[in-house]
Amino acid sequence: MTVTMEDVAREAGVSRALVSIVFRDVEGASTATRERVREVADRLGYRPDQRARQLGRRRTRLVGVTYAVHLPFHGELVEALYAAAAPTGWDVMLSPVTARRDETTAVESLLDHRCEAVVLLGPSLPSRALDLLFARVPTVVVARSVPRRTVQVVRTDDAAGARAATEHLRSLGHRRIALVDGGRAPGAAERRRGYRAAMRAGGLDDVALVPGGPTEHDGEAAGEALLATSPRPTAVLAFNDDCAMGLLNTVRGAGVRVPSDLSVVGYDDTAVAGLRAVSLTTVGQDPDALAHLAVTRAIALAEGDAASAEQVVPPHLVVRSTTAPPP
Amino acid sequence: MTVTMEDVAREAGVSRALVSIVFRDVEGASTATRERVREVADRLGYRPDQRARQLGRRRTRLVGVTYAVHLPFHGELVEALYAAAAPTGWDVMLSPVTARRDETTAVESLLDHRCEAVVLLGPSLPSRALDLLFARVPTVVVARSVPRRTVQVVRTDDAAGARAATEHLRSLGHRRIALVDGGRAPGAAERRRGYRAAMRAGGLDDVALVPGGPTEHDGEAAGEALLATSPRPTAVLAFNDDCAMGLLNTVRGAGVRVPSDLSVVGYDDTAVAGLRAVSLTTVGQDPDALAHLAVTRAIALAEGDAASAEQVVPPHLVVRSTTAPPP
DNA sequence: TTCGATGACTAGAGCGCTCTAGTTCGAGGT
């Protein structure tokens, strides 16, 4: 049916081992033979079978990735992960977590394929489960901090991000700055810390935490809560861009002008934030840096390197048009 | 290192073949032995190696899926595909296409893993390339129609969707109804046809096609173009929800009230459309139905079934708050 | 008693590769 290494070897008049040498690109074949084998392989349409390769090699060079299929930011990370893995010779295997496919299933499926390391994007597994997982396979957690950690963590310095955003608002003259909290979402605790620290450092004690979450829906609810508070804050830092969008839609629907009545800052610098008609001031994470660190770390762990410390990537404030001095 | 079938066999005092029988859940083992093997396997933490399994089985039972990592609708389809594949015993393997990873790469990688069939979500490959691919592996194209087709196609009846949306606007009293075109995007041609047909059937000859595309950015541009036309349409059918969002933001920014000044209809019934603060009238596709047909078809093809005709899933109009009678 | 039948289990080849431990051979040194 499908053409194997055997076919190529026969057709080229060499041994299977030789074809293997050529395709692994290791030394042990003359240039002339190399060319002939490649030519024959191309002619027959031969492509090495990855599974057989992995099995024979006695390792997979596969890093498994779990991610939330509906989060745009995870999409960006996935793109960056593939880009980061490409030059290493390692392969990426995706395992989505959805409403109907939980994180455990996603991870197990990666292990069943014998991934040598796994990268979890913003996992919601309890940190005990992460420790257990780490005992089974080198694990790198991205975009979430894990307290008493054994797993590797690669994340944005969310405290710094929230601090920068808060300071930006304060420097515009705002004093009543609210934070739409992310609850138990990855990064929420750090953002809270950064916000609090900046408020304190700025001499602002009107710390206002509005319950929220990572979805546009959470943003809507937070928007309504915000409209009901009095005195109403003049600026708000939303947990992320999606949340900010929901909030924006809600408060604008109630006649609040942004940014003249209310300044809004998002988080993540998602694609929507950059649209001219939205132009959301936000805190950008660096997916490429995060992804690069994550695969580098994952591969290093799989190669037997000792665990290193948590790695933190600095965020950057992107000032657009949803922030202005208070009324 | 990792525990194999051999280990379980030794520990349970049976042959490898017996363990295999138990794990494949085929007959040939007594209930007592089954339980003992399972118990030992659990104790040792044994999980069958998928690659070895696929290799030994001489088939993978793997359906490969390419999708655009940044499209929310593809995310929904991916979720539905996993759900649809679960009861079949087949496995899904994802291969994202991103700005840095083209469709060809994505497909090749699936073939290197010997997927027995591939499902392409809204592929942008030319139909010649699809024919070539189909010659190599059973291929199902989802959410795009392919003209002179050899590949299997599973898609929403986009013409019907556009027609329904247009008729909804007409029945509200609109006569100047514009369509933001999707250009070469999957489904665009059908939606154009449906729109034109509905306009003609409704006796409306003011067909107005505004250039557009599948992204929020395209929607913004279309919004600006729309604001510049005169007489200005009183209703607009956007290529999809993202496009509609961009358009909404732009026209609202220019002081146009929706729906009182302008009615807007989207397409896809994405998560944003359902948010109370957005509440976009839109045309819903049925990801579960599409996914179910796609995997069913993919598996059938892989099992040697003859190609069947294109399969079309009816869309449904979701009326929300962005449509109203004209001013 | 013999003879299938049937159920429970095993031996071992094979899947398409990798990789170690060779073999072969021609060139260069003495």
Added chain:
DNA sequence: ACCTCGAACTAGAGCGCTCTAGTCATCGAA
């Protein structure tokens, strides 16, 4: 002439499974 050495190549044993073609009791029927 002989020896050595390295480059080019090959044999064959895995990797962890599946699955066909058995073997071996046991049991009911003739």
